[in-house]
Amino acid sequence: MSGNKDSDFKNPLFTVDSVLFTVIDKELKVLLVKRASEPYIGCWALPGGFIDIDIDHSADMTALRKLKEKTNVAPQYLEQLHTYSGLARDPRGYSVTLVYYALTSAVEASTHIETVDDAKWVSIEELDILPIAFDHKHIIEHAQQRLKQKALYSMVPIFCLPELFTIGQFKSVLEAILGKPVQRKTIIRRIDAADILEKVDEKIKSGGRLAHLYKVKPNVDIVNFERNLSY
Amino acid sequence: MSGNKDSDFKNPLFTVDSVLFTVIDKELKVLLVKRASEPYIGCWALPGGFIDIDIDHSADMTALRKLKEKTNVAPQYLEQLHTYSGLARDPRGYSVTLVYYALTSAVEASTHIETVDDAKWVSIEELDILPIAFDHKHIIEHAQQRLKQKALYSMVPIFCLPELFTIGQFKSVLEAILGKPVQRKTIIRRIDAADILEKVDEKIKSGGRLAHLYKVKPNVDIVNFERNLSY
DNA sequence: GTTAATTGTGTCACTGAGACACAAAGATAA
């Protein structure tokens, strides 16, 4: 932008965006917000913005703050995806965007979203028919790929679930992320190998035997497995 | 994004650094350069600098360009590690640094490095006794952890080797990265499962049977395995 | 020739995912 004293180089515009995922009705969804200003006004974009160096201790804070503005809750999981840069991705000029991907429980985040009309959950298929700003469609695909990979070897998908959940719900989330069926037996084996979940009591499900409820034990690290599920 | 004008926020200083690894004498090494200016003048730091938006098509180019200035060759492997940000990491103020990690063959990169005195290969143990600038020690440890993880499930460590190499050399590289012994049999099994290497002819090694030489097949993608090596 | 060192092969045990059968428990309808 304006010339700066510290270097001979123009400092590119730096922003932080997030790809927030959840699973609703056995379908993987992404949170998008409608742009209120140029460029790409009216198009759907990833939630994000500039670092406010007075309140954001680090870029993680920026991502969390921007997500909370839209959903009213902090996501259960947040991790860096990639930093995108270049001249072609924003008509205003050279830009650098640090992108996070995040997971949240649908029930907690959706109550607030449904009251506004500039933010909504979008399924992956809808990305082809909605007008998406910048290179955000490409970024979302990249994030989806990464989430898929992660789901193969970790328990991270539990962060798409509410505090209490059943194995059946976990199975649905996993299948939505992977796009293919998973054996319940495999999930159960992993749950007690990971040793990060505990049973509580019971709960009724649509027709059929009552399912155990699980919740995440307090203060546990996410476990990675040595073997992947099959691709 | 936000409805604010672009210039409402102070844009933090943005830089690109790289953690370039190689293996020399069965030991994992990192390329460091001596700082010629304040802050941390005289300390050792990761090679990097500012994006030159006139010549760097993207941040990848910046990382490659800066590494080539120091080693005279492009690294065989380059991937984003993490973007670090905050007020505490640079005395000059709020900073954002996109860090890559990279791999190169020792023989190709070292010829040039040995002619200069402001760049050198540093072993992981030396990090404790050398003065390291900024939070770069922490970043290097992070990169090493990531490389270790990657070595468990991919063939990426071959990029620490010259064009032609033996299984024994590959074994050494892997053991230097993982910090623990690996069965030769396991490596051989993975080499022909991956199907990205081909034998060429023969070559003598320090006392003992002649070892086959391998090289990477042209235009192959790096293979990931479904199972990790043991931690 | 003998020995030492390294490369390469054969094979057994173990672990965890995939697959599938089947039992258990509740809902619904006759």
Next chain:
DNA sequence: TTATCTTTGTGTCTCAGTGACACAATTAAC
């Protein structure tokens, strides 16, 4: 009540790939 349907949970077999280790093959040094 009984029969049927649905979902949950268990038992178990197969299969693939790693770890471990024994052993054969090949070359250098003495």
